[in-house]
Amino acid sequence: MTRTGFVIANLWRKKTRTVLTLLSIVTAFLLFGLLQAVNVLFSAGADFVGATRLVTQARVSFTQSLPMRHLPQIESVPGVERVMWSQWFGGVWQENTQLIIQAVDPARLRDVYPEFVMPDAEWKAFENTRTGMIAGRNLANQYGWKIGQKVPIASNIFPQQDGSKAWTFDLVGIYDGKDEEWQRSTNGGWINFAYFDEANQFARGLAGVYIIRLADPDDAPGVATTIDGMFENSPDETKTQTEKDFNIGFFKQIGDIGLIVRWILFAVFFTLLLVVGNTIAQSVRERIPELAILKTLGFKDGAVLGFVLAEAAALCVIGGFIGLGIATPLGVIITKASGGYLPLAVDANVWVMGAIAVVVLSLAVGLLPALRAKRLTIVDALAGR
Amino acid sequence: MSDAMVQVQNVHKSYVRGKQTVEVLHGLSLDIPRGDFVALMGPSGSGKTTLLNLVGGLDTPTSGEVLVGGERIDQLSGGRLAEWRARNVGFVFQFYNLMPVLTAEANVELPLLLTNLTAAQRRKSVAIVLEVVGLADRARHKPKELSGGQEQRVAIARALVSDPAILICDEPTGDLDRKTADEILGLLQVLNREHGKTVVMVTHDPKAAEFASRTLHLEKGQLLEQAAAA
Numbered sequence: 001m002t003r004t005g006f007v008i009a010n011l012w013r014k015k016t017r018t019v020l021t022l023l024s025i026v027t028a029f030l031l032f033g034l035l036q037a038v039n040v041l042f043s044a045g046a047d048f049v050g051a052t053r054l055v056t057q058a059r060v061s062f063t064q065s066l067p068m069r070h071l072p073q074i075e076s077v078p079g080v081e082r083v084m085w086s087q088w089f090g091g092v093w094q095e096n097t098q099l100i101i102q103a104v105d106p107a108r109l110r111d112v113y114p115e116f117v118m119p120d121a122e123w124k125a126f127e128n129t130r131t132g133m134i135a136g137r138n139l140a141n142q143y144g145w146k147i148g149q150k151v152p153i154a155s156n157i158f159p160q161q162d163g164s165k166a167w168t169f170d171l172v173g174i175y176d177g178k179d180e181e182w183q184r185s186t187n188g189g190w191i192n193f194a195y196f197d198e199a200n201q202f203a204r205g206l207a208g209v210y211i212i213r214l215a216d217p218d219d220a221p222g223v224a225t226t227i228d229g230m231f232e233n234s235p236d237e238t239k240t241q242t243e244k245d246f247n248i249g250f251f252k253q254i255g256d257i258g259l260i261v262r263w264i265l266f267a268v269f270f271t272l273l274l275v276v277g278n279t280i281a282q283s284v285r286e287r288i289p290e291l292a293i294l295k296t297l298g299f300k301d302g303a304v305l306g307f308v309l310a311e312a313a314a315l316c317v318i319g320g321f322i323g324l325g326i327a328t329p330l331g332v333i334i335t336k337a338s339g340g341y342l343p344l345a346v347d348a349n350v351w352v353m354g355a356i357a358v359v360v361l362s363l364a365v366g367l368l369p370a371l372r373a374k375r376l377t378i379v380d381a382l383a384g385r
Numbered sequence: 386m387s388d389a390m391v392q393v394q395n396v397h398k399s400y401v402r403g404k405q406t407v408e409v410l411h412g413l414s415l416d417i418p419r420g421d422f423v424a425l426m427g428p429s430g431s432g433k434t435t436l437l438n439l440v441g442g443l444d445t446p447t448s449g450e451v452l453v454g455g456e457r458i459d460q461l462s463g464g465r466l467a468e469w470r471a472r473n474v475g476f477v478f479q480f481y482n483l484m485p486v487l488t489a490e491a492n493v494e495l496p497l498l499l500t501n502l503t504a505a506q507r508r509k510s511v512a513i514v515l516e517v518v519g520l521a522d523r524a525r526h527k528p529k530e531l532s533g534g535q536e537q538r539v540a541i542a543r544a545l546v547s548d549p550a551i552l553i554c555d556e557p558t559g560d561l562d563r564k565t566a567d568e569i570l571g572l573l574q575v576l577n578r579e580h581g582k583t584v585v586m587v588t589h590d591p592k593a594a595e596f597a598s599r600t601l602h603l604e605k606g607q608l609l610e611q612a613a614a615a
Contacts, residue, residue, distance in 0.1 A: 001491040003498055009486040293482045296443060297496045297543075298471020300464050378443045382478070 007310045013283070021279045022319045025361075028272045029323025029354060030330070035261045036353055037331050037344040042257040051220040051242040053112065056210040056227055059237035062249065065206035066236055074210055077226050079219035084108035085207030089191060091153040091167075093143060099153065100139075100188035102208070103196035106132075112213045115182045122147070122173030130195040133169035136186025140174045147171055158200040167199075181336060209246070244343065269361065277365040280312045284369040291373045292381030305374035312366025313358075320358040324351055389452075390551060390583040391417035391440050396449030398435055398606075409435045411606040412449070419550075422577040422584040424594035427603035433587040434555055436603065440585055441553040442470045454550055471499045475544025475582075477573075479556035481536040483528040483543070489535075490515065490524040493542045500547065514542040518572060534565035541572060545582075552576065554586040558593050570596040 011018055056074065058064035065087070075083050084104060091099040106126040109116075118134065126132045135145055145151060154165045169191055177183035197204055212227075214220060224240035231238045241249075284291070294304055324346065331344035398410040409432045417423050417440075425433045438444040439451050442458045445466075451459040454473060461469055483492045490511050497507040515521045518538040528536050537557060544552055554573065558566035574596050576582045586597060594600045602609040 001487070001494050001498070002504075005491075006484075006487070006495070006498075009484075009491070013486050289482060290484055293484070294495075295467065296441075296470065296476050298467050298499050300467045302464075379438055382443075382482075 003307075004310075007307060007314060010283075010287075010307070011311055011314055013287075017279060017283075018315070021276055021315060022322075024272060024275050025316060025319025026323040026326070028268050029320045029357070030327045031268050031323075032265060032354060032357060033324045033327025033346045033350055034331060034334070034344060035265055036350045037327075037346045038342075039258050039261040040345070040347075040349060041343065042261075051244070052214055052217050053243045054212040054214065054220060054224055054227075054240050055243055055246040056212065056238045056240040057208075057246065059228075059239045062209060062246070065203065065208055066210065066238065068205045068207055070207070070210065070231065070236065070238070073230055074212060074227055077223055077230075079215055079223045080212050081215040082108065082111045082213040083210055084112040084213075085193070085210050086190075087193065087196065087203065087206065087208040088157070089155055089196065090157050091155055091189075093153060101133075101153065102188070102190055103193040104190050105193050106134075106190070109190060112211055115178045116175045116186070117178050118173050118175040122175075125172035126190075126192065129170055129172050130192055131168070131170050132172040132195075133189055133191045134173035134175055135171060135189040137174055137176050137183065138187040139189055140171075142187075145171055145174070147174060158196070158203060160199050161201050163201065184336060184338075211243070212240075247342075269357070272361065273364055276312070276315065276361070277368070280308070280315075280365050281369045281372075283311070284308055284373055288376060288381045289384075291376060292378045295376075295378050296382075301374045305370045308370035308373045309362070309366045312370070313362035316358045316362040316365070320354060320361070324354045388419050389416040390419040390421065390454060391415065391585065392450070392452040393436070393440065394450040394452075396436075396439060396446045396451060398432070398439065398444070399447045408447075409606050410439075410446070413607060415601070415608060417583065417585060420577070420581050420583055422574065422596070422598045423586065424597035424600040425585065425587045425603060426589070426591070426594055426600055427609075431603040432606040433603050437553055437555055437585060437587050440551075441474050441476060442466050471496060471547065473549050473551065475541075475547070475549040475552045477537070477540050477544050477552060477554040477557045479559040481528070481533075481540045481560075483536055483539055485528050488525050488527055489520060489531065489539045489542075492528070492539055493546050496543060496547045510546055511542075514546045515539075517545065517576075518542045532565075533561050534568060537561065537565075537569050538572070541569070541576075545576065549582070551583040551585065554584060556587055556589065558588070558590060563592075566590070566593065 056066070056070075058066055068085070071083060071085065074080060085108075086102040086104045089101040089103050091101040093099050106123065110123055122134065126134050133151060139145070149171050151169045151171050153167050153169065155167055156165065159165050160167065175186060177186050212223065214223060220242065227240045228238050291304055294307070295301070328346040331346040335343045335345070393413060393415040396410050396413045397408060399406050399408040413432070413436065425436065427433050435444070439446055440453060442453070442461070446459050449459070450457060456469070458466060458469060484495065487495070493511045493514060494507050497510060502510065512521065512524070515524055518541050520535060520538050520542065523531060523535060528539070531539065552573070557573070558569050561569060570593055573584055573586070577584045584597070586593070588594055
């Protein structure tokens with residue numbers, strides 16, 4: 001037997017209690033891993049590494065549209081290969097099911113997003129049908145849409161010129177993703193901008209955002225700076241960022257995600273502190289005589305303190321690392337399931353923060369009971385005082 | 386040099402309980418020769434266990450001197466006293482006080498974790514003392530799988546394993562039936578006679594005291610023999 005073996009044996013003194021406590025720590029660190037990944041994601045600065053597409057939006061908010069006159073200027077920037085624009089249409093299907101529908105130029109969409117694949121005939125039909133619409137495979141499957149049918153969609157943002165919110169589009173194509181990851185992004189649809197622009201009541205010649213396909217990802221920071229510089233101090237200032245950062249900005253509409261995450265984590269760890277702290281304290285209370293016997297046998301006060309702290313640390317380390325261990329693949333699963341819109345990376349940084357949290361938690365829950373064990377006098381403890 | 390294993394000289398011991406200070410030992414003096422087997426008897430509250438705690442280095446006197454093996458243990462600090470206990474004393478308690486999560490052999494091995502012995506050396510020592518107390522076949526059993534007598538044998542093995550010169554026994558048979566008690570006391574007698582261990586035992590049981598080579602009686606914090614002489 002070793003001292004470590006003694007600590008482990010004591011941990012399993014009451015198996016049910018230990019397992020339940022471990023589960024609470026695992027759950028807390030699973031949340032910690034995922035929420036910390038969210039926090040890192042939302043508090044990270046601009047990252048242009050590997051970006052093949054940029055999104056230019058109005059500097060104030062992406063809910064503000066940009067004038068179409070920006071298009072030729074953006075196209076003229078060196079490094080820009082192709083530019084498309086899109087206008088958020090939204091759309092409500094039947095009772096109140098929100099759809100992700102955007103108005104685009106079909107040919108530009110095809111050039112900028114080669115990841116969306118569809119037969120040539122359907123692309124042609126989309127280009128040539130003013131009321132045409134294409135839907136992603138997931139969206140079409142969800143509602144049982146078939147090519148050739150009319151799709152009635154209401155828009156709460158853009159009424160038609162006669163004031164009607166009801167729009168009807170002809171489904172001319174159903175697109176797939178080029179691979180499994182992109183297939184998960186086929187939950188939206190596109191309508192023909194030319195028709196939308198002419199038929200809607202007030203938004204004319206306006207692009208929601210410009211999406212820029214780059215010739216070389218290394219040009220991303222320079223192109224972004226150049227574009228935003230071109231429109232600086234104009235009535236329509238822009239903010240150009242990577243597609244990933246733009247998508248994250250979407251979630252930021254919810255509120256200050258970082259603050260929300262921090263408060264949730266605070267609540268989780270405060271609760272954990274009480275639960276695990278109580279468990280350790282109870283465990284020490286139950287075996288005051290045993291701790292006194294350790295001292296009787298010659299273990300010094302510091303050694304007894306060490307045993308109790310080691311038990312608390314072992315619980316936190318095992319639970320913490322299992323929790324983070326589960327969070328890591330779960331982050332990958334969430335990233336894939338969200339079609340890359342919510343890239344949660346439980347990476348080395350999160351693990352380092354998790355390790356720090358484990359140390360802090362171990363000390364917080366173990367120190368007081370350990371000090372109590374250290375201070376107890378043999379004679380009083382053996383006499384039950 | 387004196388051959389006394391234990392020398393207690395004019396020891397006073399007081400405890401503070403709430404607002405009251407209670408003096409338990411009143412200037413007690415005592416010599417226990419090396420290799421002696423002493424039974425301490427007396428009514429509850431007479432100071433038997435307090436005296437035992439002082440001799441075993443579990444507590445320190447309010448005044449006076451306690452020498453064990455020629456060393457002034459009343460002057461040792463907490464850490465030094467712990468080291469001294471680990472090297473010099475084996476303890477046996479009424480309720481065995483074994484670690485319930487450990488097997489018999491692991492319980493016995495516990496004091497050896499304070500030594501520099503290798504795992505193999507520790508295992509060897511544990512096997513020897515378990516053999517001495519007659520429990521070699523129960524080494525892998527946990528305390529709850531043992532009878533009271535067997536638990537006390539494990540406790541004695543734990544007290545012996547670091548080869549201390551003195552065994553401190555506080556009511557070692559108080560929780561056992563007569564037959565088992567006699568077996569345990571016989572074992573202590575063997576350890577005293579054949580292995581030269583000095584044994585100091587507190588007991589309420591006159592039959593248990595008969596196993597000792599002499600009996601000292603305490604009353605109101607003083608040895609009766611000492612009080613009579615005064």
